[in-house]
Amino acid sequence: MIRARVNVLLKEDVMDPQGKAVGEALNSLGHHEVRNVRVGRCFDLNLTGEDPAAARVAIVEMCEQLLANTVIEKYDIHLVSAAGGMS
């Protein structure tokens, strides 16, 4: 079993009003150190199989097909090894 986390966020040059609202809310709560916030989605996936390279290829395909809108969004993939580390 392979565990993976995929983060999908708007590209840097795309406006993120939700992130702006969260940043302003944090500022108004007293967190004046917050400068910029971007909001996105994350997906925790459990996959059968033991080959991390094959899993990564499959997940890229999932991102391109369904998980991300690659016109305006970027994604990054972190595989969680059996030992629990991120890569």
Place this chain on the structure above:
Amino acid sequence: MIRARVNVLLKEDVMDPQGKAVGEALNSLGHHEVRNVRVGRCFDLNLTGEDPAAARVAIVEMCEQLLANTVIEKYDIHLVSAAGGMS
């Protein structure tokens, strides 16, 4: 400047119908290796300051106050160092 990523997901024992729908969609697209999917939100934060320990304390407070509903959601925090590594 400190960059941090916060992931907020439903706790394991809370039903995640959105994750279930995404998992079924991936299966129907031919990704039969996908067993379980959980969907959550992610926040990329830029904070002023250079102290990672202080930033982590502040971010925990932000999660408890605003970013997560800790009754049903869990969160994890990854600070991105100046060198670009995750911790």
